[in-house]
Amino acid sequence: MKIAKVIVDIPANQIDRPFDYLIPKEWADKDFVQPGMRVVVPFGPRKVQGFVSAITHNTAVESEKIKPIQSVLDLTPVLTPELLQLGEWICGTTLSFLITAYQAMLPAAMKVKYEKEVHIFDLQSVKNDQLLQFATDSVIQWKEIEKNKMIFPLIQKEIQNGNAEVVYRVEDRAKKKKKRHIIPKLSLKELSEFADSLPMQASKQKEVLHFFLKHQDGVELQQLLSTLQTSAAPIHALVTKGVLQESFVEVYRDPYQHRNFEATMPLELTNEQKHAIEPILQSIKNGQNDVFLMFGITGSGKTEIYLQAIASVLRAGKEAIMLVPEIALTPMMVERFKGRFGNDVAVLHSGLSTGEKYDEWRKIQQKEVRVVVGARSAIFAPFENIGIIIIDEEHETSYKQEENPRYHARDVAIERGKNHKCPVILGSATPSLESFARANKNVYRLLTLKERINARKLPTVEVVDMRKELKNGNRSMFSITLLKKLTERLERGEQSVLFLNRRGFSTFIMCRDCGYVLNCPHCDISLTYHKKDSKLKCHYCAYEIPLPRVCPECSSDHIRFFGTGTQKVEEELAKLLPEARVIRMDVDTTSRKGAHEQLLQAFQGKKADILLGTQMIAKGLDFPNVTFVGVLAADTMLHLPDFRASEKTFQLITQVSGRAGRHELPGEVVIQTYTPEHYSIELAAIPDFESYYYHEMMIRKIHQYPPFYYLTLITISHSEIMKVVDTADKIARFLRSNLSNNAIILGPSASPIPRIKDRYRYQCMIKYKHEPKLGNVLHTLINHYQQEISKSELQISIDMNPYMMM
Numbered sequence: 001m002k003i004a005k006v007i008v009d010i011p012a013n014q015i016d017r018p019f020d021y022l023i024p025k026e027w028a029d030k031d032f033v034q035p036g037m038r039v040v041v042p043f044g045p046r047k048v049q050g051f052v053s054a055i056t057h058n059t060a061v062e063s064e065k066i067k068p069i070q071s072v073l074d075l076t077p078v079l080t081p082e083l084l085q086l087g088e089w090i091c092g093t094t095l096s097f098l099i100t101a102y103q104a105m106l107p108a109a110m111k112v113k114y115e116k117e118v119h120i121f122d123l124q125s126v127k128n129d130q131l132l133q134f135a136t137d138s139v140i141q142w143k144e145i146e147k148n149k150m151i152f153p154l155i156q157k158e159i160q161n162g163n164a165e166v167v168y169r170v171e172d173r174a175k176k177k178k179k180r181h182i183i184p185k186l187s188l189k190e191l192s193e194f195a196d197s198l199p200m201q202a203s204k205q206k207e208v209l210h211f212f213l214k215h216q217d218g219v220e221l222q223q224l225l226s227t228l229q230t231s232a233a234p235i236h237a238l239v240t241k242g243v244l245q246e247s248f249v250e251v252y253r254d255p256y257q258h259r260n261f262e263a264t265m266p267l268e269l270t271n272e273q274k275h276a277i278e279p280i281l282q283s284i285k286n287g288q289n290d291v292f293l294m295f296g297i298t299g300s301g302k303t304e305i306y307l308q309a310i311a312s313v314l315r316a317g318k319e320a321i322m323l324v325p326e327i328a329l330t331p332m333m334v335e336r337f338k339g340r341f342g343n344d345v346a347v348l349h350s351g352l353s354t355g356e357k358y359d360e361w362r363k364i365q366q367k368e369v370r371v372v373v374g375a376r377s378a379i380f381a382p383f384e385n386i387g388i389i390i391i392d393e394e395h396e397t398s399y400k401q402e403e404n405p406r407y408h409a410r411d412v413a414i415e416r417g418k419n420h421k422c423p424v425i426l427g428s429a430t431p432s433l434e435s436f437a438r439a440n441k442n443v444y445r446l447l448t449l450k451e452r453i454n455a456r457k458l459p460t461v462e463v464v465d466m467r468k469e470l471k472n473g474n475r476s477m478f479s480i481t482l483l484k485k486l487t488e489r490l491e492r493g494e495q496s497v498l499f500l501n502r503r504g505f506s507t508f509i510m511c512r513d514c515g516y517v518l519n520c521p522h523c524d525i526s527l528t529y530h531k532k533d534s535k536l537k538c539h540y541c542a543y544e545i546p547l548p549r550v551c552p553e554c555s556s557d558h559i560r561f562f563g564t565g566t567q568k569v570e571e572e573l574a575k576l577l578p579e580a581r582v583i584r585m586d587v588d589t590t591s592r593k594g595a596h597e598q599l600l601q602a603f604q605g606k607k608a609d610i611l612l613g614t615q616m617i618a619k620g621l622d623f624p625n626v627t628f629v630g631v632l633a634a635d636t637m638l639h640l641p642d643f644r645a646s647e648k649t650f651q652l653i654t655q656v657s658g659r660a661g662r663h664e665l666p667g668e669v670v671i672q673t674y675t676p677e678h679y680s681i682e683l684a685a686i687p688d689f690e691s692y693y694y695h696e697m698m699i700r701k702i703h704q705y706p707p708f709y710y711l712t713l714i715t716i717s718h719s720e721i722m723k724v725v726d727t728a729d730k731i732a733r734f735l736r737s738n739l740s741n742n743a744i745i746l747g748p749s750a751s752p753i754p755r756i757k758d759r760y761r762y763q764c765m766i767k768y769k770h771e772p773k774l775g776n777v778l779h780t781l782i783n784h785y786q787q788e789i790s791k792s793e794l795q796i797s798i799d800m801n802p803y804m805m806m
């Protein structure tokens with residue numbers, strides 16, 4: 001008796017464990033079912049999907065009661081043994097369900113139920129008649145196979161022999177990912193003899209054969225038809241006669257296929273770069289699981305080091321994962337990797353369609369590439385022989401997933417580094433406090449790059465006090481200095497970047513007479529003004545209303561919008577510098593697919609003088625002609641209820657400043673702020689990371705925040721406020737009586753956004769240094785509320801390493 005342990009797709013506490021299923025006898029003796037495959041199993045009255053986590057021979061379930069696996073969804077495992085195990089580790093560290101962790105590792109195309117079919121490459125070489133029965137035009141519908149269990153192992157064999165594959169029919173298949181090729185089946189001599197033997201009337205067939213005498217390697221069908229100006233009939237005739245043969249050649253939906261990547265060679269490293277790469281190369285060579293923190297200012301040549309370290313890993317026959325934050329994963333970045341490694345690179349980011357993502361993932365799974373460059377979830381690339389994992393801009397909070405499983409890609413990288421005994425490189429010009437502290441304690445190995453390549457100077461930074469501007473009668477959003485520098489650039493034909501921090505800086509509507517602010521009636525957060533459709537919208541729920549003409553509270557018509565959005569900046573620029581050509585990049589102008597790339601290319605092609613944008617222009621951009629960067633409001637983020645607010649401000653200013661003067665022309669930066677004396681702004685202007693680090697560490701220590709303490713955030717929400725308050729109260733009491741006296745429990749208190757989508761929100765924060773019981777205590781807590789959670793609308797979310805405090 002063969003038993004499969006299956007993790008079923010029901011994310012609930014009582015079900016978060018493997019269930020035993022019988023492997024049907026048709027499959028049992030063939031090693032057909034393997035760990036990491038997805039299956040369909042009966043669960044109560046339902047049929048659900050699940051992952052096979054292990055195969056065993058014994059079970060505690062009585063033999064009359066055990067149910068068989070109904071069907072399989074994969075013929076080759078989609079999760080490697082390492083990923084299966086990694087899933088368990090993720091559950092342990094993030095308190096998520098195993099099924100949720102496994103699903104997070106796969107591309108979306110595989111999570112939803114898409115139609116599937118099996119494509120057979122060469123029907124003639126299929127020995128088994130039973131299999132052939134099911135095929136129409138070399139394609140077998142999955143639905144057909146499901147009716148006949150015996151067929152599965154037969155197809156599995158064809159896949160193993162490289163003669164078939166499973167293809168998902170994702171909607172955007174319209175782009176055609178398969179092309180039909182025609183190849184001769186006979187030798188040159190036989191072809192020519194066959195042509196001679198044909199009767200006169202078969203002139204088209206003769207013509208086709210003559211074509212193949214010169215094109216032995218075959219040709220794409222469409223191309224053949226157009227070259228010979230013929231219909232498909234003569235070709236089909238020749239296929240039927242066994243002279244020619246059809247085959248499918250895979251064409252990936254490659255989003256970069258229309259671009260030519262210029263091949264690049266490794267650069268001769270500077271002395272500083274050599275010092276930094278040496279220990280990494282050693283670590284690769286010795287198969288050591290070191291974690292390196294590469295602290296190098298912008299433009300110090302970190303990326304070149306990544307490229308050369310990866311090259312060394314590839315020479316050793318291993319694979320590489322390179323993580324880049326979503327917004328820094330620009331075409332420019334991709335180009336650098338494709339330029340060096342060509343087709344050995346898969347790219348994974350959210351801008352790809354479902355089908356494109358699936359194709360990229362499949363290149364990894366089928367070992368067609370050895371390098372993946374991608375955003376957060378690329379950390380789950382199903383490689384089996386990883387030689388290096390690199391996380392660029394390691395301080396970026398987008399590496400933390402803000403839904404279940406709430407993992408941090410940095411932690412996963414380090415765990416996978418252990419599994420594969422390979423180095424992990426964390427790189428940044430502004431490392432997170434957590435990472436820098438670990439490097440200082442020699443938990444990570446610190447590599448420092450202090451000089452820019454070619455000794456290019458960091459730009460000069462000037463901080464402008466906007467309060468003084470106002471006092472001097474300048475009511476515009478641009479200081480005199482900033483405007484002067486913009487004008488100079490225009491005159492010299494150089495480019496500028498203007499950065500506006502979007503967070504905490506939306507345009508809200510306030511009544512100037514009574515001070516009334518228009519809030520979302522469901523979310524306790526101010527509504528944002530959208531000029532385009534003249535509406536007020538809530539950014540948390542879908543609520544929207546037309547812009548009111550008078551104050552709903554006092555009927556005054558002095559109702560205005562405050563704050564500055566990119567649209568407003570654009571308008572004011574048009575008034576002040578009418579000759580300037582401006583490209584605006586924000587959520588509105590980049591939502592269309594490909595728009596992001598087009599705008600950047602236009603700017604690169606000098607089709608604009610000023611690039612105006614939000615966060616998305618802060619990272620990874622490298623324009624030779626940019627000599628000026630202006631930060632319009634540097635401190636808007638400082639006042640958010642988040643202990644990392646100052647760290648984020650420091651990082652952002654440093655990153656944005658790094659965009660200026662990266663090439664021959666020297667750069668200048670102007671930072672406008674209402675709090676010029678704040679240490680994060682003062683020190684970012686220099687920039688002096690280490691002074692900032694010591695100052696911020698002192699503050700974290702005093703207030704007992706990471707990296708001195710660990711945090712766990714529990715958020716409780718419900719539509720009835722009393723229910724929330726009551727539950728939060730009980731939870732806080734439970735924590736206080738079950739955790740050690742060293743744990744600090746804050747709250748319960750209303751969350752910074754006290755209501756979202758009509759649900760009231762309360763939170764408890766746990767601060768601790770060493771609390772081995774915490775996992776169990778939280779499990780007990782969830783178990784206790786399980787019934788209420790599944791029956792009523794109570795929600796309790798637990799974040800073991802929160803980055804969003806709202």
Ligand code: ADP
Nearest residue numbers: 267268269270297298299300301302303304453
């Ligand atoms: P970072 O990733 O630290 O910002 P990059 O690797 O992007 O730095 O390097 C900045 C610029 O210097 C790039 O244009 C890069 O091609 C160039 N560069 C990097 N290393 C070298 C080198 N050893 N010799 C010459 N140019 C280099």
Ligand code: ZN
Nearest residue numbers: 511514551554
């Ligand atoms: Zn009013």
Ligand code: ZN
Nearest residue numbers: 520523538541
């Ligand atoms: Zn709302």
